[in-house]
Amino acid sequence: MSEARTWIEADLIVSGAGELLTCARIGTDPGARSALGMIPGGAVAAREGRIVWVGPGDDLREEVRLLRGGQTVDADGRVVMPCLVECHAHVAYAGDRSDEFQLRVAGASYQEVAAAGGGIMSTVHATRSASSEILRALSRKRLDHFLHFGVTTVETKSGYGLLPDQELRILEVYRDVAAEHPVDVLPTLLAAHVVPLEYLDDPDDYVKMVVKKMIPAAAKHKLARFCDAFCEQGAFTVDQCRRVLEAGADHGLLPKLHADQLSYTGGTEMAAALGAVSVDHLDHVSEAGISALAARDGGKRVPVAVLLPGATFFLGEGGYAPARHLLESGARVALSTDLNPGSSPTANLWLMASMGCSQLHMSAEEVIRAITIEAAAALAVDDEVGSLEVGKKADILIVDETRHAEIPYRYGMNPVWRVFKEGKLVVERDLLGEV
Numbered sequence: 186m187s188e189a190r191t192w193i194e195a196d197l198i199v200s201g202a203g204e205l206l207t208c209a210r211i212g213t214d215p216g217a218r219s220a221l222g223m224i225p226g227g228a229v230a231a232r233e234g235r236i237v238w239v240g241p242g243d244d245l246r247e248e249v250r251l252l253r254g255g256q257t258v259d260a261d262g263r264v265v266m267p268c269l270v271e272c273h274a275h276v277a278y279a280g281d282r283s284d285e286f287q288l289r290v291a292g293a294s295y296q297e298v299a300a301a302g303g304g305i306m307s308t309v310h311a312t313r314s315a316s317s318e319i320l321r322a323l324s325r326k327r328l329d330h331f332l333h334f335g336v337t338t339v340e341t342k343s344g345y346g347l348l349p350d351q352e353l354r355i356l357e358v359y360r361d362v363a364a365e366h367p368v369d370v371l372p373t374l375l376a377a378h379v380v381p382l383e384y385l386d387d388p389d390d391y392v393k394m395v396v397k398k399m400i401p402a403a404a405k406h407k408l409a410r411f412c413d414a415f416c417e418q419g420a421f422t423v424d425q426c427r428r429v430l431e432a433g434a435d436h437g438l439l440p441k442l443h444a445d446q447l448s449y450t451g452g453t454e455m456a457a458a459l460g461a462v463s464v465d466h467l468d469h470v471s472e473a474g475i476s477a478l479a480a481r482d483g484g485k486r487v488p489v490a491v492l493l494p495g496a497t498f499f500l501g502e503g504g505y506a507p508a509r510h511l512l513e514s515g516a517r518v519a520l521s522t523d524l525n526p527g528s529s530p531t532a533n534l535w536l537m538a539s540m541g542c543s544q545l546h547m548s549a550e551e552v553i554r555a556i557t558i559e560a561a562a563a564l565a566v567d568d569e570v571g572s573l574e575v576g577k578k579a580d581i582l583i584v585d586e587t588r589h590a591e592i593p594y595r596y597g598m599n600p601v602w603r604v605f606k607e608g609k610l611v612v613e614r615d616l617l618g619e620v
Contacts, residue, residue: 192250193238195230195273197579197608199258200242203587206237208557208572220550221266221589222572229265231579234607239573256610260583263602264592266553267572268337268580269534270560273465273491273521275375276341277324277355280311282527284581286499295500295528296419305345305379308526312345312355312462312608320358323442327524328368330532332612335601337580338561338570339368342413344375348383349398352376356408357394369571371564373441374403377414377421377429387417392425396432404436411462411564412438416445416452423455430459442488445469447502453477457488463519463563465491467506473505479515489563490516492555496538520552522564539596549590579608 205227211220227240228245230238235509251257281320285303289295298304312320331339346352363370376395384391403409412433414426419431420443439462444452446466453474456464462507465476467490470478478490492506511518520537523529534556541552560573570578584600586592592600604612 192395193230193248194252195232195237195249196252196255197231197258197605198249198255199260199265199581199583199605200228200245200250201259201261202242202350203260203262204237204264204589205573206230206264206266206553206589207574208267208554209574210558210567210572213295215530218570221553223589227265229573231581231608234609235581236573236575236577236579239575241409258583258603262587264584264586264589265573266582266584266589267557268582268606269335269556270564270571271336271339271521271524271534272306272519272560272563273493273523274339274341275344275525276327276339277314277320277343277358278308278345278526279315279319280526281324281530282307282316285527289501294378295502297605299419304527308345308384309381311613312397313351317354317358321354322360324358324362325366327532328362328366328370331534332604333366333601334532334534334599335582335584335604335612336532336534337368337604337606337611338371338564338566340371340373340564342373342375343409345379347376347378347381349394352399353406353408354428355404356403360408367606367609369570371411371566372408372409373411373413374400374433374438375413375415376400377426379415379420387423387579388421388425389592392421392428393421395429400429400432400436400438402485408521410439413441413443415443416450416455417443418448418450423451426452427455427459429454430461434459441465445471445474446496460486461488462486463489463491465521466493466496467511468497468503470506475511475514475516483514487517487560489519490565491521491544491560492543493521493529493537495531496523497527498540498544499530505544508541508547512547512551517559517562518547518551518555519563520555521560533597533599535592535599536597538593542593543596550591552593553589579605581605583612
């Protein structure tokens with residue numbers, strides 16, 4: 186007597202992929218044909234928002250059964266992959282800095298604009314003046330933009346309030362918007378963004394307020410997941426940033442750091458020693474910093490190197506982060522838009538992938554991993570999102586390309602065809618007629 190067949194039941198099946206890219210975590214898919222875990226003609230099945238099966242399309246009919254009322258989607262030869270992860274963004278702010286952009290076009294440096302009263306503090310003034318209702322509306326609109334580009338997980342920072350009530354207000358905006366938006370929002374307290382005008386004469390006193398008031402309040406009310414700081418000339422020193430990140434860690438906030446963007450500071454080495462989740466920018470990272478990001482020291486967390494080529498491009502000052510050196514040294518590398526009003530006003534993560542290839546000399550495989558699983562690792566959520574693996578969220582993306590190499594090749598364009606967030610269709614684009 187033959188045994189009864191055991192079916193895997195699903196309420197969503199996506200089949201007919203030209204290439205299915207699992208983007209699995211390194212070491213979890215020993216049979217993968219590439220770093221992308223590519224399965225030609227692959228399929229993926231989900232139930233109740235979680236992935237329950239991934240494999241070759243030829244095996245689907247023998248192993249998976251669609252539940253009554255379930256949905257099947259034929260990718261018709263398109264690439265199927267994980268939804269994108271944005272691991273460094275500044276979503277809640279008011280105003281714009283287009284006039285400053287024209288000053289920089291005319292030859293002024295970023296630092297010169299800031300010293301003249303522009304820069305981050307101009308956005309701080311506009312944001313403080315805006316109502317919470319306006320900030321919520323602006324944040325929803327920017328999250329909509331991300332979702333339109335296939336991004337379903339977004340880390341987003343405060344940092345445009347720089348006073349206790351204002352910083353907490355921005356985090357509360359994120360809490361409110363996250364409750365009603367399809368995108369997963371992971372909030373970060375970036376109170377140590379720059380020294381506000383009220384504390385220019387005593388930056389250490391401001392750091393003390395961040396440590397003693399803002400961090401405990403954000404943690405108490407569960408408004409932030411991460412604690413970040415801007416380690417840079419004109420912002421905060423390595424020692425000041427260490428104090429902020431250590432205080433955040435003491436209150437359960439995972440450390441992240443802006444480091445070595447406009448000049449070398451040594452912040453990368455400090456953040457790695459603290460076990461930060463990520464160190465971001467790195468245009469001027471040192472050999473010691475690269476070694477720290479490539480180290481494998483027992484069970485200690487090694488930060489992911491988050492590179493932001495859009496900011497380097499838009500500022501037009503200096504060279505790009507040494508992506509090839511980082512990768513060849515063994516560091517994990519993610520890419521991000523750095524959406525913000527001053528140095529990178531874009532939500533197009535696909536464009537960052539193209540820049541990763543053309544400016545950072547990364548391969549197509551490397552940049553696709555950098556906006557999916559490595560970006561998820563930079564947020565310590567790679568056990569939930571960033572790849573198509575059984576048990577993870579069914580954040581499934583279908584793009585209107587047939588081969589993964591085409592994705593960074595068509596720069597500046599949006600290839601999204603369908604976006605499924607936890608198994609639910611949230612974006613459906615008809616690309617006919619679009620330019």
